[in-house]
Amino acid sequence: MPTDPPAFLSFENVRFDYSGAAIVDGVDWAVGRGAIHCLLGRSGCGKTTLLKLAAGLFTPATGRVRLDGAAVCGPGDAVGFVFQAPTLLEWLTVLDNVLLPVTLHRRATADDRARALDLLELVGLAGLADRGPRALSGGQQSRVALARALIADPALLLLDEPFAALDALTREELQEDLLRLCAQRGTTALFVTHDIAEAVYLGDRVAVMADGQLRHSLSIDLPRPRPRDLRYDPRFNALCRELRHAMDGATGLRRAEAAE
Numbered sequence: 001m002p003t004d005p006p007a008f009l010s011f012e013n014v015r016f017d018y019s020g021a022a023i024v025d026g027v028d029w030a031v032g033r034g035a036i037h038c039l040l041g042r043s044g045c046g047k048t049t050l051l052k053l054a055a056g057l058f059t060p061a062t063g064r065v066r067l068d069g070a071a072v073c074g075p076g077d078a079v080g081f082v083f084q085a086p087t088l089l090e091w092l093t094v095l096d097n098v099l100l101p102v103t104l105h106r107r108a109t110a111d112d113r114a115r116a117l118d119l120l121e122l123v124g125l126a127g128l129a130d131r132g133p134r135a136l137s138g139g140q141q142s143r144v145a146l147a148r149a150l151i152a153d154p155a156l157l158l159l160d161e162p163f164a165a166l167d168a169l170t171r172e173e174l175q176e177d178l179l180r181l182c183a184q185r186g187t188t189a190l191f192v193t194h195d196i197a198e199a200v201y202l203g204d205r206v207a208v209m210a211d212g213q214l215r216h217s218l219s220i221d222l223p224r225p226r227p228r229d230l231r232y233d234p235r236f237n238a239l240c241r242e243l244r245h246a247m248d249g250a251t252g253l254r255r256a257e258a259a260e
Helices: 047-055 094-098 110-122 138-150 168-185 196-202 228-232 234-259
Strands: 007-018 021-032 036-040 062-067 079-082 156-160 188-193 205-210 213-219
Touching (some): 007 188, 021 047, 021 188, 047 156, 094 110, 168 188, 188 196, 196 234, 205 234, 213 234
Parallel strands (some): 036 188, 036 205, 079 156
Antiparallel strands (some): 007 021, 007 062
16 A cells, blocks of 8 residues: 655644534644545534635634645635635636636736636636636536636645535546646645545545544545546445445444433
8 A cells, every 4th residue: 555645734633613612623634745635524524614724714723734844824825725616706707717816916917817728728618718607507617616726826725515516427527627637736635525435536545524523534545547437446335335334433423422
């Protein structure tokens, strides 16, 4: 089994409280440079909060988040974020939506526009740059959101269930696009999902989260690049089964603790 690369993103005994309750409770986790890690868990387990801590949108009550060795103290250009919904601005074209992270800080240059057009081609939207978001399908809007997150060439990409609302085939296509783009650009990614098969297909490592804690960790020893038919491989199904049992165990532990 391959060894993990040195930590690029790390959580060091991180705790985050809200209204006196621990939403994230003592998390230690490390993501190697260029790796894709997935956080798997039920709704309300703390996955999105952990993602926002990595983005610098939240500050830990205790512990520390580090990116490339430096403490994360706030949002920065080194991090791209893809939200659950595409959150495109309806009054902007597709191209201008991709350029939004740039134009919030300065006027876009010809090089910026060329890079945005290249990204649109990479996500399969060549020729749609002048359309408005309402003229796009849900999958196309998600591709625009992915291109927008990559326009600043971030070293770290954070994704919060970005494909959850899409049909199964479009979702699989976008998973394949994400793997291809991360591999081409050497991007490190932390992907939040509640879908076990999605976590196994995307991840180099998967953590199961429950009640703000990481309850289980699994290295995904599957080849890269990952072919589409890998989803039907017995090894893939065995990994999905192990993670499902881990999720069921985390749920059982939570119920037992609540009964005490």
